[in-house]
Amino acid sequence: MRIPKILFVWVVLQLGMLGVVVPGFAQFQNGTLRGVVLDKSGAVVPNAKVMVTNENTSVETSTTTTSAGVYTFPALLVGSYKLRVVVSGFRTYVRPGIQVLAAQVTDVTPNLELVSVATEVLVESGANLVQTESSQISGTFDDRSVSEIPINTGNQYSVLNLAMFLPNTTTALGGTSGTGGSVGGLRGRENSYTIDGVDNLDPTTTVSSQQVIPDAVQEFTLNQNIYSAEYGRGAGGQFNVITKSGTNTLHFGAWLYNINRAYDAADNQEVQDIYKGVRTGKRRKDINRVGGDIGAPVIKNKFFVYGAYEFNNTGQQAKAPTGLAPTSAGMTTLNALAVDSQARALLAQFPVAPAQTSTATVNGQAIPVGSVNSIAPDYDTKHDYIINGDWNLQKQSLHVRYLKARERQPSFGSSFPQAQFASSVSVDNRRVIVNHVWTASSTLVNDFRGSFARYSQFFPLVGVAQNYPTLFIDDLPNTTIGPNGNLPQHRLFNEYLLGDTVTKTTGRHAFKWGGQFYWFTSPSVFLSNERGQYDYLTLNSLVNDQVPPR
Numbered sequence: 001m002r003i004p005k006i007l008f009v010w011v012v013l014q015l016g017m018l019g020v021v022v023p024g025f026a027q028f029q030n031g032t033l034r035g036v037v038l039d040k041s042g043a044v045v046p047n048a049k050v051m052v053t054n055e056n057t058s059v060e061t062s063t064t065t066t067s068a069g070v071y072t073f074p075a076l077l078v079g080s081y082k083l084r085v086v087v088s089g090f091r092t093y094v095r096p097g098i099q100v101l102a103a104q105v106t107d108v109t110p111n112l113e114l115v116s117v118a119t120e121v122l123v124e125s126g127a128n129l130v131q132t133e134s135s136q137i138s139g140t141f142d143d144r145s146v147s148e149i150p151i152n153t154g155n156q157y158s159v160l161n162l163a164m165f166l167p168n169t170t171t172a173l174g175g176t177s178g179t180g181g182s183v184g185g186l187r188g189r190e191n192s193y194t195i196d197g198v199d200n201l202d203p204t205t206t207v208s209s210q211q212v213i214p215d216a217v218q219e220f221t222l223n224q225n226i227y228s229a230e231y232g233r234g235a236g237g238q239f240n241v242i243t244k245s246g247t248n249t250l251h252f253g254a255w256l257y258n259i260n261r262a263y264d265a266a267d268n269q270e271v272q273d274i275y276k277g278v279r280t281g282k283r284r285k286d287i288n289r290v291g292g293d294i295g296a297p298v299i300k301n302k303f304f305v306y307g308a309y310e311f312n313n314t315g316q317q318a319k320a321p322t323g324l325a326p327t328s329a330g331m332t333t334l335n336a337l338a339v340d341s342q343a344r345a346l347l348a349q350f351p352v353a354p355a356q357t358s359t360a361t362v363n364g365q366a367i368p369v370g371s372v373n374s375i376a377p378d379y380d381t382k383h384d385y386i387i388n389g390d391w392n393l394q395k396q397s398l399h400v401r402y403l404k405a406r407e408r409q410p411s412f413g414s415s416f417p418q419a420q421f422a423s424s425v426s427v428d429n430r431r432v433i434v435n436h437v438w439t440a441s442s443t444l445v446n447d448f449r450g451s452f453a454r455y456s457q458f459f460p461l462v463g464v465a466q467n468y469p470t471l472f473i474d475d476l477p478n479t480t481i482g483p484n485g486n487l488p489q490h491r492l493f494n495e496y497l498l499g500d501t502v503t504k505t506t507g508r509h510a511f512k513w514g515g516q517f518y519w520f521t522s523p524s525v526f527l528s529n530e531r532g533q534y535d536y537l538t539l540n541s542l543v544n545d546q547v548p549p550r
Contacts, residue, residue: 044069
């Protein structure tokens with residue numbers, strides 16, 4: 001079974017190199033800079049040497065204009081560039097500060113001046129840099145915007161939430177799920193996600209798989225409307241996250257973000273509880289993000305490294321609603337009334353109310369019951385890592401990315417934080433990305449990309465929780481006893497991706513073709529309510545071991 005898959009990969013890549021047109025592989029990580037070189041009369045200038053230099057790394061790429069005066073750089077890393085045009089008989093044209101954005105085409109048209117001696121023209125400003133190649137609508141946030149725009153932080157939030165600041169996007173529609181909100185009125189699960197040019201979509205739930213440390217993001221771009229076919233993975237928005245790279249300068253940073261109850265006013269319930277003496281202050285709410293990053297050159301102008309680490313911690317005390325459970329005296333009476341050992345075994349795991357607030361009737365006797373908190377507190381810890389390397393030669397460039405996330409979270413019972421029903425949620429997410437760009441000639445560029453991702457998620461149950469059912473008792477409102485009905489469960493997936501894109505410029509035309517091979521395996525175990533779920537109308541029916549109606 002493995003041989004056909006390997007042959008398929010080989011055939012796709014060979015077809016791409018031979019020029020057979022198949023659906024293109026999305027180049028979310030890179031941007032395109034192109035234009036037409038003209039003289040002052042508006043005539044095209046062929047065979048002009050065009051050089052573009054990354055202003056952070058000093059890496060230079062060059063090409064030559066075609067017979068129609070067209071130049072194209074189809075696979076530039078995002079960032080700020082300086083453009084130089086040199087041709088005999090004309091002044092050298094220089095334009096710094098050109099921003100190349102991910103998954104977008106930037107058009108710059110140099111106008112050259114005739115001169116008898118060699119001089120240089122520096123263009124500090126001029127016509128706007130425009131996209132003329134596509135009707136797509138794009139919104140881009142650079143690294144400073146990502147760091148400074150106030151968005152919710154913590155484990156459950158990500159840089160994708162910046163999409164809410166763009167037109168035609170809203171928060172997720174009511175009753176729907178997904179990541180990044182609603183784009184164009186569609187569900188969040190209609191969106192598509194990439195990290196550094198490769199797929200970041202969870203294949204089993206169609207949401208974003210791996211979150212990226214916000215302060216390690218170089219650029220976040222959302223494409224919508226009528227985007228190119230190579231980006232056609234989802235009908236909603238195309239969410240593209242580009243991570244940072246090292247530069248020619250040693251740089252490092254650290255950050256701390258905190259959300260705390262001390263910053264907020266008490267809510268209405270807390271005010272009432274404090275007034276009644278039920279509590280002395282506000283509930284605990286702590287969400288922390290602390291981390292740091294470093295970037296440096298290993299070989300100046302050629303080899304760069306970047307790394308970042310972040311620790312996430314969440315701790316929130318439970319709040320309303322409250323449920324009813326028997327008091328200690330009530331439990332003694334219920335055990336005495338239970339008709340058999342099966343009923344007593346179920347009662348043995350009930351929570352106990354600290355004080356009586358009302359009664360429930362069982363076999364004609366009043367059973368004292370009281371209020372208990374029916375929502376478990378929330379605790380979560382997460383570690384995120386990213387290591388990037390970039391190697392640049394004159395016609396070759398290699399970019400490697402490694403991302404890892406490790407999350408641990410206790411998951412308590414369906415309603416009550418009872419230790420015997422707790423599960424320790426374990427989530428591990430790893431991703432390796434390799435990108436190789438080869439400028440074969442001034443008119444031919446090959447862009448190869450590959451990645452491997454492994455995701456695992458485990459929700460185990462141990463001890464009494466392995467066989468205890470999930471219980472509902474209607475005359476004890478908001479009371480669900482036992483482990484979560486969806487536990488135990490686990491899932492994992494391995495994702496393999498290979499793709500190649502070729503760009504050929506001829507005259508005024510640029511042709512792009514390529515292919516992508518995508519394969520994933522996803523063994524999982526999930527059977528809802530496998531331990532049984534029983535809904536008793538009354539506490540009386542449970543004590544008498546009567547068959548629940550549902």
